[in-house]
Amino acid sequence: MTEQGNNKIVLVESQYFPSISCYKTSIEAKILEIERYEHYQKVSFRNRCYIAGPNGMILLSVPLTKGKNQRTIMKDVRISDAEKWQSLHWKTLTSAYRRSPWFEYFEEELAGLYERPFQFLIDWNMACLEFVNGALGVSPEIRMTEAFRKSYADMPEVTDLRDHWTPGAEPPADAPVYTQVFGERTGFLPNLSILDLLCCEGKRATELLK
Secondary structure, three states, rough: OOOOHOOOEEEEEEEOOOOOHHHHOOOOOEEEEEEOOOOOOOOOOOOEEEEEOOOOOEEOOOOOOOOOOOOOOOHHHHOOOOOHHHHHHHHHHHHHHHHOOEEEEEEEHHHHOOOOOOOOOOHHHHHHHHHHHHOOOOOOEEEEEOOOOOOOOOOOOOOOOOOOOOOOOOOOOOOOOOOOOHHHOOOOOOOOOOHHHHHHHEEEEHHOOO
């Protein structure tokens, strides 16, 4: 069990198909709390995730209204429908993982997710989180923050991991290593979206996260 997993509550920002490291740290939390009253921050996992492609990492980014919503409260950040981003993301995922051992197993439910309309980024991210939890067979209590707190130093039961993971950061030493679809061509790509681990390892993904 991770050190954070011993705490009652793990607090994280809302992420689009969270990184493997985020899941590895929070999977055993009794309560997973999602921050929704912070200001949106660009260049983060809030509206982006990375998957493995034949030439390396592929960025999937959810387009937002009003540019990057830099001063918008996270719960109010809206998704832009100016482009068919769900269709584009789904085509990219299909191309990247159709040869993976487990993609077919998750394909129908995942395709349905990408066909559902969403207005707010936090609702889309929550739907992604619920899909992954179901695929992994885990069921932590999930709740949303009721107000913004800059610090939780006076609440030892809370492990505050907001912005603990950022794109481009050095992956943790204990990140799971597994066989990836294009691994022989690209080498192992650590700490991608949890989708990569799911498509490559299926139900074994839960074991690798602990």
